[in-house]
Amino acid sequence: MATNKTLLMLPGDGIGPEVFNQVRRVVDWMAKNRSINFDLKEGLVGGACYDVHKQAITDETMQDALDADAVLFGAVGGPQYDNVERHARPEAGLLRLRKEMDLFANLRPAVVFDALLDASTLKPEVIQGLDLMIVRELTSGVYFGEPRGMQDYNGVERCIDTQAYTKAEVERVAAVAFDLARKRNSRVHSVEKANVMETGIFWRKTVTELHASGGYQDIELAHMYADNCAMQLMKNPKQFDVIVTDNLFGDLLSDAAAMSTGSLGMLPSASLGAADENGQRKALYEPVHGSAPDIAGQDLANPSAMLLSFAMMLRYSFGLLKDADMVENAIQNVLKSGIRTGDIMAPGCTQVGTTGMGDAILAELDKLVG
Numbered sequence: 001m002a003t004n005k006t007l008l009m010l011p012g013d014g015i016g017p018e019v020f021n022q023v024r025r026v027v028d029w030m031a032k033n034r035s036i037n038f039d040l041k042e043g044l045v046g047g048a049c050y051d052v053h054k055q056a057i058t059d060e061t062m063q064d065a066l067d068a069d070a071v072l073f074g075a076v077g078g079p080q081y082d083n084v085e086r087h088a089r090p091e092a093g094l095l096r097l098r099k100e101m102d103l104f105a106n107l108r109p110a111v112v113f114d115a116l117l118d119a120s121t122l123k124p125e126v127i128q129g130l131d132l133m134i135v136r137e138l139t140s141g142v143y144f145g146e147p148r149g150m151q152d153y154n155g156v157e158r159c160i161d162t163q164a165y166t167k168a169e170v171e172r173v174a175a176v177a178f179d180l181a182r183k184r185n186s187r188v189h190s191v192e193k194a195n196v197m198e199t200g201i202f203w204r205k206t207v208t209e210l211h212a213s214g215g216y217q218d219i220e221l222a223h224m225y226a227d228n229c230a231m232q233l234m235k236n237p238k239q240f241d242v243i244v245t246d247n248l249f250g251d252l253l254s255d256a257a258a259m260s261t262g263s264l265g266m267l268p269s270a271s272l273g274a275a276d277e278n279g280q281r282k283a284l285y286e287p288v289h290g291s292a293p294d295i296a297g298q299d300l301a302n303p304s305a306m307l308l309s310f311a312m313m314l315r316y317s318f319g320l321l322k323d324a325d326m327v328e329n330a331i332q333n334v335l336k337s338g339i340r341t342g343d344i345m346a347p348g349c350t351q352v353g354t355t356g357m358g359d360a361i362l363a364e365l366d367k368l369v370g
């Protein structure tokens with residue numbers, strides 16, 4: 001691969017830097033064994049940035065993100081920032097990255113590895129072979145709608161958030177879902193609450209029209225209410241191929257889907273912008289989980305979600321399919337061999353920490369490269 005691809009690394013807070021340390025080892029391994037050399041840049045984000053600059057991301061780091069070929073992100077947040085004003089909170093750094101990079105399509109796959117059937121709280125027959133993709137709209141909806149905040153409402157204190165979507169915003173994320181479905185099992189569930197919300201009715205109408213007029217008749221489209229979808233994800237997740245939904249429902253449903261895989265520590269994600277004339281997209285890759293303050297600093301975090309996010313980056317941003325497969329296979333093989341972090345531990349397996357899991361994955365990569 002050309003050596004001029006820039007990768008911006010933003011480890012963040014809590015377990016973010018811990019799982020990131022394992023990615024650094026794989027980045028080094030890729031340079032040494034596969035001649036994949038990135039120009040690496042690193043920046044502060046979240047609480048780590050707030051501690052130094054009193055803001056969750058600086059303009060310089062934001063510019064680095066806009067200039068990079070891909071951004072790799074750990075996690076942000078922590079209880080010590082609970083009383084920081086919203087615009088400077090750690091989470092605001094991530095939201096700014098998503099908005100200013102215009103990363104409207106958040107791909108959150110939930111894939112169940114056979115070796116982890118026993119780690120899920122769902123019955124093995126319900127989840128065996130599960131491979132679903134949630135496409136979450138990421139730059140609009142109630143996360144960003146205006147007006148928002150405190151109001152004087154006829155002398156009464158009131159607080160509002162606004163759910164708002166333009167037609168173009170719904171169309172572009174639905175198109176990503178249809179295009180992805182075509183490369184998978186050609187089924188899309190569009191999820192909203194059209195029974196209650198105006199934006200739900202609009203979402204459903206817009207997706208239906210795009211399906212009919214956008215050349216997507218080969219894709220099977222179904223509509224589902226978000227509350228039912230949460231239930232169906234527990235009852236029979238294998239009915240789904242691709243789910244497309246708004247920013248808030250996507251946040252909730254992807255955490256729910258994570259548990260079928262055994263742990264939040266297994267779920268990667270890719271956040272993508274629109275393709276330019278060369279087919280290149282701005283992109284940020286991050287695990288779905290957060291900074292996990294309850295286990296931070298104890299070498300307990302599962303680095304798999306972070307490493308699988310790195311694999312998604314190799315695949316989606318750089319077309320390095322073989323190398324992405326290698327990382328994924330190495331993780332699968334380690335799980336098959338019974339090596340587990342605490343979150344996915346099962347009787348008869350060997351428990352390791354974050355670094356131990358990294359050691360095992362690197363050893364497996366060595367085997368795979370021969």
Ligand SMILES: NC(=O)c1ccc[n+]([C@@H]2O[C@H](COP(=O)([O-])OP(=O)(O)OC[C@H]3O[C@@H](n4cnc5c(N)ncnc54)[C@H](O)[C@@H]3O)[C@@H](O)[C@H]2O)c1
Binds near residue numbers: 091305
């Ligand atoms: N993308 C992000 O940076 C992101 C995502 C979600 C939450 N957050 C932030 O993280 C902080 C904590 O939030 P939370 O506790 O609701 O969610 P969380 O995802 O951090 O943790 C939820 C639970 O899952 C466990 N867990 C998460 N990742 C794990 C891993 N890799 N290995 C093993 N166990 C893991 C945690 O120990 C915890 O019990 C908050 O400040 C929140 O805003 C950030």
Ligand SMILES: CC(C)[C@H](C(=O)O)[C@@H](O)C(=O)O
Binds near residue numbers: 091251288
């Ligand atoms: C940290 C927070 C802003 C974020 C979200 O709500 O989108 C997180 O929960 C996620 O799922 O990426």
Ligand SMILES: [Mg+2]
Binds near residue numbers: 251252255288
């Ligand atoms: Mg979330």
